[in-house]
Amino acid sequence: MLNTPVPKFCPKKDCPCYQSLDNKITKDGTYKVKSSGERRQAFYCHGGQHRFSEMAYSNLFKKQGSVKEYSQAAKLIKYGLGVEQIADVLERDVRTIEGWVKGIADKSQKFHEFACLAITLNLLYLQMDELWSYLKKKKKQLWVFISLEADTKFWINFELGSRTNHTANRLVKGWKDWLRRTPGQVLKVTTDKLAAYKNALSKQLEPSSYVYLQIVKKRFKRRLKTVKKCWIKGTEKDFPSGTQNTSYIERLNLTLRQRISYLHRKTLGYCKNKNNLERSLWLNLFDYNYCQFHRSLQIDLTGEKIKFKKRYKEVTPGMKMGLTTAQLNWRYLLVVPIPKSG
Numbered sequence: 001m002l003n004t005p006v007p008k009f010c011p012k013k014d015c016p017c018y019q020s021l022d023n024k025i026t027k028d029g030t031y032k033v034k035s036s037g038e039r040r041q042a043f044y045c046h047g048g049q050h051r052f053s054e055m056a057y058s059n060l061f062k063k064q065g066s067v068k069e070y071s072q073a074a075k076l077i078k079y080g081l082g083v084e085q086i087a088d089v090l091e092r093d094v095r096t097i098e099g100w101v102k103g104i105a106d107k108s109q110k111f112h113e114f115a116c117l118a119i120t121l122n123l124l125y126l127q128m129d130e131l132w133s134y135l136k137k138k139k140k141q142l143w144v145f146i147s148l149e150a151d152t153k154f155w156i157n158f159e160l161g162s163r164t165n166h167t168a169n170r171l172v173k174g175w176k177d178w179l180r181r182t183p184g185q186v187l188k189v190t191t192d193k194l195a196a197y198k199n200a201l202s203k204q205l206e207p208s209s210y211v212y213l214q215i216v217k218k219r220f221k222r223r224l225k226t227v228k229k230c231w232i233k234g235t236e237k238d239f240p241s242g243t244q245n246t247s248y249i250e251r252l253n254l255t256l257r258q259r260i261s262y263l264h265r266k267t268l269g270y271c272k273n274k275n276n277l278e279r280s281l282w283l284n285l286f287d288y289n290y291c292q293f294h295r296s297l298q299i300d301l302t303g304e305k306i307k308f309k310k311r312y313k314e315v316t317p318g319m320k321m322g323l324t325t326a327q328l329n330w331r332y333l334l335v336v337p338i339p340k341s342g
């Protein structure tokens with residue numbers, strides 16, 4: 001569950017009380033979907049005097065699928081399948097699957113942006129990196145810039161674009177607005193040697209609010225030769241041992257390459273449509289941050305004597321960051337009421 005109240009509102013666009021928080025919404029029994037036999041919760045909008053379905057909180061209402069099918073489609077995208085393959089597996093039209101993936105990706109983005117803005121992020125140690133892909137023709141490069149909070153393993157945001165200041169700027173601006181302002185707290189940042197990060201950080205942040213280390217890796221014939229540390233802002237003592245690296249973001253980088261077929265190296269599965277890559281990234285971000293327990297975040301309970309109980313407490317990056325109180329799933333994402341921003 002989200003770690004902030006999410007009051008119900010009327011999601012019906014032509015209702016006079018649409019999105020209004022000054023309106024009474026109550027539960028109004030359940031109903032059975034004819035095609036799948038699935039039960040869904042209904043609500044009643046007192047201001048507009050009408051009933052609506054819990055599925056109206058996402059763009060998947062009346063999209064012909066069951067929640068089970070939506071979850072299956074999301075998982076198959078997460079495992080790297082394309083919409084054509086998913087359409088084949090689920091015996092649906094390609095256009096139908098595209099509509100589902102768009103709906104789930106839009107809601108993932110809305111959910112993540114709402115959570116980060118409403119609760120704000122306690123960023124202590126941030127790593128940024130970029131991955132390349134190809135767009136349409138193999139000649140045109142498309143870069144995915146990503147940022148990660150290394151202590152919580154929370155994947156903060158991503159941006160698609162060229163390998164320039166412009167994209168790095170959008171990335172930094174993206175998380176800057178979510179930053180929890182704690183007086184005196186200094187953010188540690190590590191990246192590779194791309195100058196765009198340095199420019200974006202100095203443009204967007206107060207000079208006293210961060211320290212910055214660049215890790216310069218030299219490769220010879222694809223083998224790592226040397227690692228040089230460039231202290232751009234701050235000194236060695238600002239980065240305790242274990243933080244003078246970019247290994248956490250490189251791990252996420254690797255995970256994404258395995259997961260997203262458009263990012264597979266040396267294949268022809270490169271991206272023909274930027275939207276598909278972006279949707280795939282949003283689904284993966286929701287799954288990674290809010291649905292999956294992260295092994296390195298396990299809290300060891302072996303010191304306490306708990307008989308017949310798990311010796312580890314498992315947490316997701318979202319829980320560690322304090323945004324959620326439990327592991328989430330696709331069904332929760334589809335029905336959670338997220339108000340429009342701004």
Ligand SMILES: [Zn+2]
Pocket residue numbers: 010011012015016017018045047048049050
């Ligand atoms: Zn209404």
